[in-house]
Amino acid sequence: xxxxxxxxxxxxxxxxxxxxxxxxxxxxxxxxxxxxxxxxxxxxxxxxxxxxxxxxxxxxxxxxxxxxxxxxxxxxxxxxxxxxxxxxxxxxxxxxxxxxxxxxxxxxxxxxx
Amino acid sequence: xxxxxxxxxxxxxxxxxxxxxxxxxxxxxxxxxxxxxxxxxxxxxxxxxxxxxxxxxxxxxxxxxxxxxxxxxxxxxxxxxxxxxxxxxxxxxxxxxxxxxxxxxxxxxxxxxx
Numbered sequence: 001x002x003x004x005x006x007x008x009x010x011x012x013x014x015x016x017x018x019x020x021x022x023x024x025x026x027x028x029x030x031x032x033x034x035x036x037x038x039x040x041x042x043x044x045x046x047x048x049x050x051x052x053x054x055x056x057x058x059x060x061x062x063x064x065x066x067x068x069x070x071x072x073x074x075x076x077x078x079x080x081x082x083x084x085x086x087x088x089x090x091x092x093x094x095x096x097x098x099x100x101x102x103x104x105x106x107x108x109x110x111x112x113x
Numbered sequence: 114x115x116x117x118x119x120x121x122x123x124x125x126x127x128x129x130x131x132x133x134x135x136x137x138x139x140x141x142x143x144x145x146x147x148x149x150x151x152x153x154x155x156x157x158x159x160x161x162x163x164x165x166x167x168x169x170x171x172x173x174x175x176x177x178x179x180x181x182x183x184x185x186x187x188x189x190x191x192x193x194x195x196x197x198x199x200x201x202x203x204x205x206x207x208x209x210x211x212x213x214x215x216x217x218x219x220x221x222x223x224x225x226x227x
Contacts, residue, residue: 031213032213034215034216041220041221042221043117043203043220043221044218045218046215049215087154089156093213097168098161098163098169099169100169103148103156105154105155106156108154
């Protein structure tokens with residue numbers, strides 16, 4: 001079946017560095033992509049989203065890039081802080097009724113100060 | 114006020130028992146979901162209800178039975194619990210089932226089967 005996956009299960013960075021978390025997806029019919037952050041003991045929280053008609057979207061300290069040619073999604077976090085330490089998931093969905101978000105396997109980001 | 118609330122947060126039980134997890138959302142959303150997160154953090158869709166109607170039922174053992182008494186509630190009942198049912202179960206909701214919507218998740222219910 002088709003699924004969303006992540007390139008690296010873990011990423012360790014120093015405080016202040018920029019972080020890049022990557023995700024490869026295989027369903028070319030996906031219309032909408034979301035990055036979620038999950039802190040220990042909590043549910044996933046929305047970070048940023050992007051639709052398939054865009055290739056870049058910026059938020060506060062975060063940027064999502066979408067490359068539909070190679071089916072690649074990335075999350076860039078600027079000036080990473082210890083509070084950014086969490087598991088990050090990309091998720092995809094088609095813009096059809098009766099479908100659900102499909103999640104990738106997650107990347108654990110560890111930020112050391 | 115918590116948007117999506119699940120109870121209990123922790124549940125420890127013996128194999129063979131029957132247990133339920135409850136979920137309520139106060140966001141006025143029409144669609145609710147149950148996801149299962151395994152020990153490797155992988156999140157997998159189990160069920161989805163739109164306005165009390167089942168719309169997604171993934172390959173889940175029929176020991177799992179969701180129930181939606183109204184669109185603000187989606188409960189999960191599990192019969193004859195097995196060791197492999199140990200996981201964190203997340204409830205989530207979206208405004209509608211039209212696909213491109215952000216899911217709002219609850220804090221999770223950690224089920225441990227001994």
